[in-house]
Amino acid sequence: MNPKEIAQHVLLEHGISGLPFGVGDLSRALGITAKLTKPFEIQEWGGGIAHLMNNEPYIFVDPSYCIEYQKFTAAHEIGHILLGHLGSWTDANGTQYANRKCNEAEANAFAEELTMPECVLMSCGITTVRQIKKLCRILPEDSKQVVERVRQRLKSGDPFTPTEQQLVRQFADYIQQHTKKSVCRKERAACATNS
Numbered sequence: 081m082n083p084k085e086i087a088q089h090v091l092l093e094h095g096i097s098g099l100p101f102g103v104g105d106l107s108r109a110l111g112i113t114a115k116l117t118k119p120f121e122i123q124e125w126g127g128g129i130a131h132l133m134n135n136e137p138y139i140f141v142d143p144s145y146c147i148e149y150q151k152f153t154a155a156h157e158i159g160h161i162l163l164g165h166l167g168s169w170t171d172a173n174g175t176q177y178a179n180r181k182c183n184e185a186e187a188n189a190f191a192e193e194l195t196m197p198e199c200v201l202m203s204c205g206i207t208t209v210r211q212i213k214k215l216c217r218i219l220p221e222d223s224k225q226v227v228e229r230v231r232q233r234l235k236s237g238d239p240f241t242p243t244e245q246q247l248v249r250q251f252a253d254y255i256q257q258h259t260k261k262s263v264c265r266k267e268r269a270a271c272a273t274n275s
């Protein structure tokens with residue numbers, strides 16, 4: 081599985097069906113201890129770090145950043161652990177994650193799909209960084225690439241994968257409640273004309 085697919089499986093397995101969700105709660109459910117503090121003197125801190133200590137996974141996030149930044153950073157650090165960047169690891173449900181070379185782009189791809197699943201955004205008609213900020217509470221610099229991919233997929237008519245179809249079903253109520261207003265207005269206009 082690639083980072084994006086691993087994120088989709090985490091969302092499915094943990095029954096996440098709305099955005100934004102508590103990344104700290106998800107971290108705990110995965111058996112990863114999440115702490116809002118700088119753990120030790122690190123030069124390149126950047127607001128977050130993942131650590132495997134005696135085979136116990138930890139993520140540390142700097143609480144002085146805004147909530148939006150903290151959320152994406154926490155998702156990125158969870159990505160490092162689940163993608164095996166710190167070594168092979170087994171989560172609380174017994175799912176095994178093989179060791180792979182540390183890769184920042186992979187951790188970002190995981191965090192993007194975890195906090196802004198493309199199929200959910202597309203189903204809600206979300207296509208701008210502003211809409212994502214409002215819906216998912218994610219900063220524009222962290223959602224830019226997601227927006228590009230969503231627009232490309234909408235243009236190409238690229239169908240959802242079977243896993244994405246499962247996710248859309250899991251988020252069905254949320255999608256219904258958060259689909260862009262313009263559609264509802266059109267529907268209301270149609271209803272008004274019919275009555």
Ligand SMILES: [Zn+2]
Pocket residue numbers: 156160184187
């Ligand atoms: Zn990183």
